[in-house]
Amino acid sequence: MKVLVPVKRVIDYNVKVRVKADGSGVDLANVKMSMNPFDEIAVEEAIRLKEAGVASEVIAVSIGVKQAQETLRTALAMGADRAILVIAADDVHQDIEPLAVAKILAKIVEEEQPGLVLAGKQAIDNDMNATGQMLSALLGWSQATFASDLKIEGDSAVVTREVDGGLQTIKVKMPTIVTVDLRLNEPRYASLPNIMKAKKKPLDEKTAADYGVDVTPRLQVVKTTEPEARQAGEMVPDVDTLVAKLKEKGVV
Amino acid sequence: MAVLLLGEVNDGALALDATAKTVSAAKALGDVTVLCAGASAAAAGEAAAKIDGVSKVLVAEDAALGHRLAESTAALIVSLAGDYDHIVAPATTDAKNVMPRVAALLDVMVISDASGVIDADTFERPIYAGNAVQTVKSSDAKKVITFRTSTFEAAGEQAAAPIETVGGAAVSGLSEWVEDKVAASDRPELTSAGIVVSGGRGVGSEEDFKIIEALADKLGAAVGASRAAVDSGYAPNDWQVGQTGKVVAPELYIAVGISGAIQHLAGMKDSKIIVAINKDEEAPIFQVADYGLVADLFTAVPELTEKLG
Ligand SMILES: Cc1cc2nc3c(=O)[nH]c(=O)nc-3n(C[C@H](O)[C@H](O)[C@H](O)COP(=O)(O)OP(=O)(O)OC[C@H]3O[C@@H](n4cnc5c(N)ncnc54)[C@H](O)[C@@H]3O)c2cc1C
Ligand SMILES: Nc1ncnc2c1ncn2[C@@H]1O[C@H](COP(=O)(O)O)[C@@H](O)[C@H]1O
Numbered sequence: 001m002k003v004l005v006p007v008k009r010v011i012d013y014n015v016k017v018r019v020k021a022d023g024s025g026v027d028l029a030n031v032k033m034s035m036n037p038f039d040e041i042a043v044e045e046a047i048r049l050k051e052a053g054v055a056s057e058v059i060a061v062s063i064g065v066k067q068a069q070e071t072l073r074t075a076l077a078m079g080a081d082r083a084i085l086v087i088a089a090d091d092v093h094q095d096i097e098p099l100a101v102a103k104i105l106a107k108i109v110e111e112e113q114p115g116l117v118l119a120g121k122q123a124i125d126n127d128m129n130a131t132g133q134m135l136s137a138l139l140g141w142s143q144a145t146f147a148s149d150l151k152i153e154g155d156s157a158v159v160t161r162e163v164d165g166g167l168q169t170i171k172v173k174m175p176t177i178v179t180v181d182l183r184l185n186e187p188r189y190a191s192l193p194n195i196m197k198a199k200k201k202p203l204d205e206k207t208a209a210d211y212g213v214d215v216t217p218r219l220q221v222v223k224t225t226e227p228e229a230r231q232a233g234e235m236v237p238d239v240d241t242l243v244a245k246l247k248e249k250g251v252v
Numbered sequence: 253m254a255v256l257l258l259g260e261v262n263d264g265a266l267a268l269d270a271t272a273k274t275v276s277a278a279k280a281l282g283d284v285t286v287l288c289a290g291a292s293a294a295a296a297g298e299a300a301a302k303i304d305g306v307s308k309v310l311v312a313e314d315a316a317l318g319h320r321l322a323e324s325t326a327a328l329i330v331s332l333a334g335d336y337d338h339i340v341a342p343a344t345t346d347a348k349n350v351m352p353r354v355a356a357l358l359d360v361m362v363i364s365d366a367s368g369v370i371d372a373d374t375f376e377r378p379i380y381a382g383n384a385v386q387t388v389k390s391s392d393a394k395k396v397i398t399f400r401t402s403t404f405e406a407a408g409e410q411a412a413a414p415i416e417t418v419g420g421a422a423v424s425g426l427s428e429w430v431e432d433k434v435a436a437s438d439r440p441e442l443t444s445a446g447i448v449v450s451g452g453r454g455v456g457s458e459e460d461f462k463i464i465e466a467l468a469d470k471l472g473a474a475v476g477a478s479r480a481a482v483d484s485g486y487a488p489n490d491w492q493v494g495q496t497g498k499v500v501a502p503e504l505y506i507a508v509g510i511s512g513a514i515q516h517l518a519g520m521k522d523s524k525i526i527v528a529i530n531k532d533e534e535a536p537i538f539q540v541a542d543y544g545l546v547a548d549l550f551t552a553v554p555e556l557t558e559k560l561g
Contacts, residue, residue, distance in 0.1 A: 011380070013515070016383075016514075017380045017381075017383040017384060019383075019384045026379075026380060026383075026384050038496075097361055098352065098361070098362070099355070099356060099359075099360070099361045099362075102356060121496070122496060124380070124381065124495065124496075125379065125380055126379055127364065127365065127377075127378065127379050127380070127381070127495065128352075128362070128364050129348050129352070129364055129365075130352035130355070130362050130364060131352075132352075133322065133348075133349065133350075133351075133352035133353045133356070134352050134353065134355065134356035134362075135356075136322075136353060137326065137352075137353040137354075137355075137356035137357045138356055141426070142323060142424075142426035142427045143322055143323070143349075143353065143427070144427070145322070145345075145348070145349045146345060146349075148489065158430065161345075162345070162489045162490070163345040163346065163490070164344050164345045164346070164443075164490055164498070165262065165432070165434045165490060166432065166433050166434040166435055166488060166489070166490050167432070167433040167434075167489065168319070168429070168431075168432050168433075169429075169430040169431045169432075169433075170319075170321070170427050170428065170429055170430055171427065171428050171430050172426060172427040172428075173425070173426050173427065181489075181496075182479060182482075182483065182496065183482070183483065183489060217361075218360065218361040218390060218391055218392050219361050219363065219388040219389070219390055219391075220388065220389045220390075220391065221386055221387070221388055222374065222387040222388065222389050223386075223387045224379075224384050224385070224386050224387075225384070225385050225387075226383075226384060226385070227378065227382060227383070227384070227385050230521055230526075230539075230540045232538065232539045232540065232541065232544075233526075233541055233542035233543055233544070234542075234543060234544070235533075235538070235543075235544045235545070235546065236543050236544065236545050238545070238547075239545070239547075239552055239555045239556050239559060240559065242527065242543055242545055242556065243556065243559045243560060245543055246504070246525075246527070246543070246560075249525060251447070251503050251504040251524075251525055252447075252471060252504070252560055252561070
């Protein structure tokens, strides 16, 4: 069984985001970019499935600007076997919407015939939480989102999901799409020898046009602004003062 | 213009707060029809009919719709979509599971976690963990939207609107429910509570999380947690507040032993009053707190619990 892992290049989660003064978006020039943290968890899970003999090959895919090559090299260094880069934009500020990403991924799924797609639950830049569900819809497959546990049992996957009320376990028919949540695993770091080896692993380059997918956004960004900043209040010296203040405000 | 709103139904009961907040958000867009779907949904439908601003309720009862499995629920919504310009839901985990699937089946984009309605095509939504707010205008024929409930007031009550039953849930056979692990609790629900007390890594253990819970119980509050506290097993996953957890905006939020990472702030910085208790005076949480107390939580929190009420 092949496993396909879509990985997105996003602003590093430690970087302080700056909104551009002209309201056109967030400044992404010269900031540290990394693999979306949820996608690291997906790559890790795919590699573990391969190590357990359940998966035969792990293919990482990224859609966006040419620089997403670096993200794919990271996936290869972690242990993915090969990678596909789909160039769909030339400006780092152009985000490809989940619907277009899902359409491109659907074409790749048709070509590669994976038994499982492991995606992140959410990209930490656009915070959409949509691509996996959309891909599943386009393919008419089952879906299991927000996974904190995954077991492959024959032609089914048993997935425990993190939901608002706690945990839900479902059994889905393969092929399927699983989107991963924070508690599924702890991703490994790539070792130096593996980083070297990754440079020799195959990385195919395609374009959105190769798949016949129009990536024109459906949502036009009218403007991007900073949220209202919250003012720091006061420090209180002790619990008694805190209690007095809260009573004064009438909240306790 | 007409709006189809997916009511939040759990085990046959309506989650009134989340649904009523979404009705408030959706009212500006047109006549609101609420869909209550589930293995049993009639009681939920009756509750939804009484939310002010609801003009009609559709009840779909079918075993295949139990547990809100995405494939059947999405198929049902798509079968009804023809009559509506907007298809909306609260941004709960259930709806986030279903609505992007609906959008893709309709070949439209989804607008996730909208926090504001500008006009019928234009919406605001937070991005980058709430570090930026984007205004987006949709060019799609139908808009599929989840609304961030913490930014809308719950709609009030009205005389019951008419209720119709609808059928025809597609039995997908693609997925089946196995089990739910839900901890029963007498505490208020996290996203609708007036007061939330949250603990972080500083609390140190599951055992010591009882200190946090005791303060919450004294205040009639819900309990929250940081990701670090959940990852470390001190608190269950559904207590996580933040960018990738729950978003809350209570009257009072008390953060204990939480440093204030941006991913945590994303889930609570719209709270009315924020209190932070942390032994590190440099902790970033103090930059958003209305009242900050530099103290060891193991002495400050029990003292606070004792002196309140
Ligand atoms: C993709 C992604 C998604 C994420 N999503 C979320 C999310 O949704 N929610 C979330 O919370 N985080 C999230 N995070 C994690 C976030 O970046 C932080 O790591 C996390 O919030 C830190 O939790 P914490 O403040 O409890 O722990 P720490 O940062 O370790 O802080 C512990 C604090 O406790 C204080 N402390 C220790 N002992 C005591 C004591 N005895 N008395 C008083 N104070 C004490 C310390 O001074 C410190 O400030 C996410 C991260 C990533 C990468
Ligand atoms: N441009 C992209 N390239 C590759 N994978 C993507 C891309 N956008 C989204 N994904 C995948 O979809 C997941 C959810 O993203 P989103 O729906 O944008 O929140 C991510 O964690 C990735 O696994």
